[in-house]
Amino acid sequence: MKTLIIDDERLARNELRRLLENFPKVDIIGEAANADEALPMIDDLQPDLLFLDIQMPGKNGFELLQSIEGRTPEVVFTTAYDEYAIKAFEFNALDYLLKPVDLARLSEAIHRVEEELLHGSTAERTPNVPKDATKLLGENDQVFVKDGEKCWFVKLGKVRLFESMGNYVRLYFDDQKPLVLKSLNALEDRLDPATYFRANRKHIINLQWIDKIEPWFSGGLLVTLRGSNDKIEISRRQAIRFKEMMSL
Template structure:
């Protein structure tokens, strides 16, 4: 995996590079000391994995992830503080390693990456259905706890990332499904469903109002009252998509 190391301590970066040497699948393509250095590297190099410190000068690790526009890489947090663990997994982190990094814990984290990359073999007809792009006329089965729905996609106005889950907004229901927003984005018809920012995909047919917003972004109001910010970068794509 193409990997960036982001940590304000040079010695910590060097130590992590040393620990990662035995893992041939980890290709370190760059390093950064802070968010300002990291963001242009992420945009230009398109890494698949970040080893990311949390407490850094300027933007912290969480703020850096929030600032990434478009599809974010996988993340393993590396930090000297254990109080951020819950918040880390709200950001869909693969793992959370405490400094000084233990070689066995690092091995577990690498194994977790490999497990996530291995897909179970399914019958051909199941694979074909799983790879099908879903449009507004498709119906999907949704289960949250004891409740179940068979809902037409055109009724879902908003998909909201909640850590390892996605919250679906339709009618007055807001069930959670165990999916990542990135995986859902790959399955949804891009002519109808638009990635507004790191946390939200909106149904374009549900847009009620559009307003200019901070830093060149847009604020859209959906029928039903949800207000969603379209990031500056995505606002450019949005205008291109919606213009004559």
């Protein structure tokens, strides 16, 4: 896995290089302190992976990616700031590591890169630059979720349920239930309707997680989501849409 480290702080580059010694598959082929140094290296060395800082003198990390011609490597952002996370996933970053980088989180990021390089189509990819910041998000997109001091970079396909909690939305994935400051209506506008269905006023469900469907009161439906005890009512009005969508 040919890897470039791009960070204007020498100590940060050294620390990341030290941590990456724990991963024999990672071959660090170079370092750069800014975009001007990095771009010719990317062109000449054709790395598989960039560990990329965001705030740097001159072009920032996002502007660097926009300047790459041809195939863009996989990207793991490394930064001391969490406010760039939403923009980071719009650039199809595989992960977003906050400094100081934790070895366990770095291990998760490396595993994610290995999975992408093994099963993805990196050689045919166009640059990781958002063509439309309002694009629909599907099951293979990853989102940054922050609730208090906890952070996740989760693939949307793992989220089985979104629940409105006033001005917040609760996400259900694995055994986690973080809250994000967003309305359910705004979230619905971003989600691919082929995968995510507005069941009622309070819930959006991931159709791929439905385990069982039962008739319910007043022409509605009751769905059970697999891997959990979540039972969600599909309102009568939405049940009509649901049947139209799911019927042959």
